[in-house]
Amino acid sequence: MDLSPGTSKYRAVRSSLLERISTMAIGEQLPSEPVLCEEFGVSRITLRHAVDGLVQDGRLAREHGRGTFVTQPQDDVHYPERFADVVTGFHRQQTAAGHVVTTRVLRQGLVPVDDETARQLDLAPGEAVIELVRLRYVNGQLHQYVVTCLPSTRFPDCLTADFTTGSLYDFLHERYGVALSRNDLVVRVDEATPEIALNLDVExxxxxxxxxSTVFDAADAPVAFGVARHAPDNSEITLSLRTAPPARGGMTDAQ
Structure with missing residues (x-):
């Protein structure tokens, strides 16, 4: 197992497991957790983190009471996000298309608001926000690393809600009656930090x-600010633009 400088135990275990399962037959069983922990010299927490990631990626499958087995690797499939006239959200959009969305929550807690988030959510410097850090999967394929911040005083139940399944926006609608009416987007290219690189399995x-993305309610008050960084194998978005309806008298804005 490669433990050269700069290589985390998690990444080393994941890399070793990937190398091993690439030589195994579909349906073949991995050794037990104690055997693998002893072989790699890591804790069960580190091993399970690596195995969990490969299960989410569709490379392994757990069967309760039996063990962990090699599965058929999925071909890289794009699940583009579509931004058009209706604010739907990632989960709603993908499930409406017939896909299965799963989530791994990496962090969920109160943090001091940073300058950019304070501007987006119209908060005072130093206020606390609920930070939700998630990995999102579509049909078992890792899709994005998302950090979402919400005003803690307005949505306190988001601090303890279970977001491993279901839609954040559905929760806000059901619990707080929030109806989304606007989504301001900024698309850019960012470099992967060590934490993001670790979770997206990139350099x-x-x-x-x-x-x-900053979403607003019907009163045009900011609800949530999030930043999604996409796995390079399926980085794709689609945009749909529509001209404004004719003004009274047949005049348009362009005229």
Whole structure:
């Protein structure tokens, strides 16, 4: 197992497991957790983190009471996000298309608001926001690393809600009656920080498609600010633009 300088135990275990399962037959069983922990010299927490990631990626499958087995690797498939006239959200959009969306919550807690988030959410410097850091998967394929911030005083239940399944926007609608009416987007390219690189399984510094999103309610008050960084194998968005309806008298804005 490669533990050269700069290589984390998680990444080393994941790399070793990938190399091993690439030589195994579909349906073949991995050794037990204690055997793998002893072989790699790591804790069960580190091993499970690596195995969990490969399960989410569709490379392994767990069967309760039996063990962990090699599965058929999925071909790279694009699941583009579409931004058009209706604010739907990632989860709603993908499930409406017939896909299965799963989520791994990496962090969920109160943090001091940074300058950019304070501007987007119209908050005072130093206020606390609920930070939700998630990995999103579509049909078992890793899709994006998302950091979402919400005003803690307005949406306190988001601090303890379970977001491993379901839609954040659905939760806001059901719990707080929030109806989204606007989504301001910024699309750019960012370099992967070490944390993002670790979770997206890419090299630190790799340039990633990054989409910043601020959603607003019907009163035009900011609800949430999020930044999604997309896995390079399926970085794709689609945009749909529509001209404004004719003004009274047949005049348009362009005229």
């Amino acid at each position: 630190p510094g790799l340039r990633l498609l990054c989409i910043g």
